[in-house]
Amino acid sequence: MSMTDAASESSLLYRIPYIGRGMWRHRKMLANLLSLVSINIVIAIVGFFTRVKIANVLGKEVYGDLSYAVAIGIYGLMFIQFGFEKSLVRELVHFPERSGELVKASLTLRLFLFLLFIGSLAATWPFLFNNQPFSWGMFLMVLATSLAAFQLQGVYDAWREMWRHALCFLVERSAYFLLIWAVVLIPALTLSLDMVGIAAVLAVLTGLAMQYRWALPRMDFKPNKGFWPSILLLMRSNVWIWLAVLAGLSLEYLNQIILKRTCGSKALGGYSACWTIMQIGTLFLNQVGRIGFASTARHTTPDRTAAERLRFLTKYVLLMAGMGALIGLPCVLFSKGILLLFFRPEYATAASTLQVLGIYPILYGIYLPILQYVISARLQKTYFVVLTITGLLAAILCLCLIPLYQSEGAALSLVISVCAALVLFPTVIGLHLRRLSKVSQQGPSS
16 A cells, blocks of 8 residues: 555545544554553463363462462562552653652662562471472562562653563563463373463563563653652652552452362362453453553543543543453353363362352443542542452451351352442542532632
8 A cells, every 4th residue: 555545545534434533543552452452362362271281280278389389479579669659650651851850769778668568478398388399480470570669661651652562571471471381282291280380480581671671661760859858759659558458468369379278279279270361351351451541540630520431430430441341251051060071070169159250250341440530539548448458357257257268258258248338439430520520610809
């Protein structure tokens, strides 16, 4: 196609009412979305079958041990990230002239917290792993999961280079998949927990190297406000988000830890098979949500009215809830068939767990845009209070339901806790928008 034909086609597309005009106006966002969705469909499909293979080869009990190590690693990941996975996009969008020094400050904080986490892990290992013999496989899985805290996702999102970050993530996951399948297919090798841990660490380091190699040379690290003022800004801005994230982990991962310690590795293995299916769905929702995060940050700047914010948030929630339903409803309706389609018969007993967990992607599709709005609107203390309340509720539910219903109790505690968050957060947002509306109405008269 010649340049003249391309210009003519784009002009024609722009004249198409509503759809064509909107597509042309948001063409970069749509290109990012298409890239993210395409790449993550590949990652999700290959990743799902790789996890299924790992679960089937290792067996229910060892897969439960692996999942327990990942759950501990997730706590380390969130501890080290200091909330930057949720707020760094906001800071870079709101303070673009300070991007280099803010990134440098965030990496310094993360390095300090990483060393603190590794030291704490070594000191508490016997307690965390219930006096099990030290396992290099479990340690490496904790390490690989926590190292992901050093990703530069927020930087790429703020630059609207999501597709480039997704490409780095694709290379990282491809390295992991290739290592796992090489071990599976080579007769002389045996897939074990240690092998999975080694593959995970090597893959994460590969992905981080790619991200830093492209991004760091393009940053201006010349101080604007100063390095230490930037550290203090991030600490003040993020401390409530950080504490809230740690409290919010009770919703998704505390149930796995309590399930392992209460009912053993086999019970957690069955739950983890179901959770593997859920993670594929939430991975897709999170990648679509990355497009919306930068837009949410732009819709919460001071010049945006309450009506504009509400209109944007409503459309965003409906879109994400619909995507969540496409993932969750088949799990509710065909739980046993889905499990037996992929996993060994020993996992079939977890069908009722998958049926309960199938509700989660629908709820998560609603939860994600609401959470992004709360963070972008700088309602940090509200974020902390709500997630602390729901985290405590989740902990109580886990202690009450897991001894009675085992993996089904773990799933119920998750679903009920997220429902509670979906009552509290919209209530707070409604009050916040009402206050904004009153302020804007009083502005002209004052």
